Amino acid sequence: MPLVVFVAEVNRQVAGFIEVGLRSHADGCDRRQPVGFVEGWYVEPEHQRRGVGRALIGAAEDWARSQGCTEIASDTWIDNEPSQRAHEALSFEVVDRRVHYRKALR
Ligand SMILES: CC(C)(COP(=O)(O)OP(=O)(O)OC[C@H]1O[C@@H](n2cnc3c(N)ncnc32)[C@H](O)[C@@H]1OP(=O)(O)O)[C@@H](O)C(=O)NCCC(=O)NCCS
Numbered sequence: 001m002p003l004v005v006f007v008a009e010v011n012r013q014v015a016g017f018i019e020v021g022l023r024s025h026a027d028g029c030d031r032r033q034p035v036g037f038v039e040g041w042y043v044e045p046e047h048q049r050r051g052v053g054r055a056l057i058g059a060a061e062d063w064a065r066s067q068g069c070t071e072i073a074s075d076t077w078i079d080n081e082p083s084q085r086a087h088e089a090l091s092f093e094v095v096d097r098r099v100h101y102r103k104a105l106r
Pocket residue numbers: 040041042043044047048049050051052053054055075076080081082083085086087089090
C-alpha cells in the first residue's frame with residue numbers, strides 16, 4: 001500500500017508533517033474500498049493554531065482523492081484533547097472508541 005509524507009515549511013524551516021497512506025479498510029468507512037489514513041500528523045508547538053495542520057490535512061485529502069479514495073480516516077489517543085478538537089474542526093466524525101487490554105502470560 002502506498003504511503004507519502006508531506007512536510008510544511010515556514011520561512012524555509014520545517015514546521016510540521018503529515019504521513020498519509022492507504023489502508024484496505026478503516027473503522028466506520030466503506031469496507032468495499034481502500035481508504036486514506038492519517039498515520040502521523042504533527043506541527044511544532046510554536047507553529048500550532050496558525051493553519052499549518054489544516055493545510056497538511058488538505059494535502060493529505062488531495063493525495064487520497066488522487067488515489068481514488070472517497071474517504072479519509074484517522075485516530076488519536078483518548079486523552080489527546082487538542083488532537084480531538086482539531087480533528088473535529090476539520091470535519092472528522094468520531095466513529096468508534098476502544099478499550100485496549102493486556103494480560104501477562106506466566
Ligand atoms: C493536532 C495538530 C497537528 C494541529 O495542528 P495545528 O497547526 O495547530 O492546526 P490548525 O492551526 O491548522 O488548526 C486546525 C483546526 O483545528 C483547531 N484546533 C487546533 N488545535 C486546537 C486545540 N488545541 N483546541 C481546539 N481547537 C484546535 C483550530 O481552531 C482549527 O480550526 P478552525 O480553522 O476552525 O479555527 C497539532 O496540535 C499537533 O501537532 N499536536 C501534537 C501532535 C498530535 O497530537 N498530533 C495528532 C495525533 S493524531
